[in-house]
Amino acid sequence: MGAANLLQHLRGAGFTISPADGGGIRVTPAGALTDAQRQSIRDHRAALLALLTGAPTTTTDPAPDPLAAVAWTDANIERFLTRRARLLRWGWPEPEAEALSDRLVRRDREPDARVSCADCKHYRPGRCGNHRRAGLSTPDVGRDLGGMLQRCPGFTLAPGSP
Ligand code: SF4
Numbered sequence: 705m706g707a708a709n710l711l712q713h714l715r716g717a718g719f720t721i722s723p724a725d726g727g728g729i730r731v732t733p734a735g736a737l738t739d740a741q742r743q744s745i746r747d748h749r750a751a752l753l754a755l756l757t758g759a760p761t762t763t764t765d766p767a768p769d770p771l772a773a774v775a776w777t778d779a780n781i782e783r784f785l786t787r788r789a790r791l792l793r794w795g796w797p798e799p800e801a802e803a804l805s806d807r808l809v810r811r812d813r814e815p816d817a818r819v820s821c822a823d824c825k826h827y828r829p830g831r832c833g834n835h836r837r838a839g840l841s842t843p844d845v846g847r848d849l850g851g852m853l854q855r856c857p858g859f860t861l862a863p864g865s866p
Contacts, residue, residue, distance in 0.1 A: 706806065707751030710744050713776040717741075723756045740781040776809070783866035784809045791822060794829040796847065804851045811853060818853035821845055825862035834858040 714721055714731070724730040729745060729752055731737060737745075745752065776784075784805045791801035808820055821827040826834035827850065835843040838858030 706802065707748040707755055709776070709806070710748055711752060711755055713781075714741065714745075721752070721756065723753055727753065729753060729756070738778050738781070740778060740785055743785065744781060780809050780812070783812060786866045787822060800847065800851065807853070816853070818855055819859045820853055821850040821856075823862060823865045824856070824858075825860045825865075826858060827862070832858070834860075 711721065719736070720732040722730050729749060731745065787805040787808055788801050791804060792798065796804075804820065804822060808822065811818065811820075821832065824832075824834075826832055826838075827845065830845060830847075830850075831843045832838055832840060832845045833843070835841075835845075835858070838856050
């Protein structure tokens, strides 16, 4: 979830967000924030501040999409954070990890049966452990294919996947 979508989510959930003295962000009512929401705000502090103050930013948040107008639930945020953490552990660059995690949460909210290697128990960074069943000629799976939504006959949801 990019900063723009996070801001929409928080406002949609009834929070008031504004810049605070000293470069902080004031959220009201702060006591109603979940741990996941607090973590997302920390992760996107600079980009959120830029959005709130109108300052130039170098972030590449995608334009808000129509589905983002429907506030993310706590479960959506947990799924986003779980996938993001896993992809970062696998060495994915943060922008790519965030983009795929964001895309997968939006996929979760759509009637879309496609899957991603990132959720598959056969995936290890750069490799598919079930490539013949998947119809691949080699086990090599680069980040481009690993991050693509696809219909794969070899897919099995990884234990602990959101
Ligand atoms: S079985 Fe399919 S979804 Fe799973 S890792 Fe291999 S190519 Fe990806």
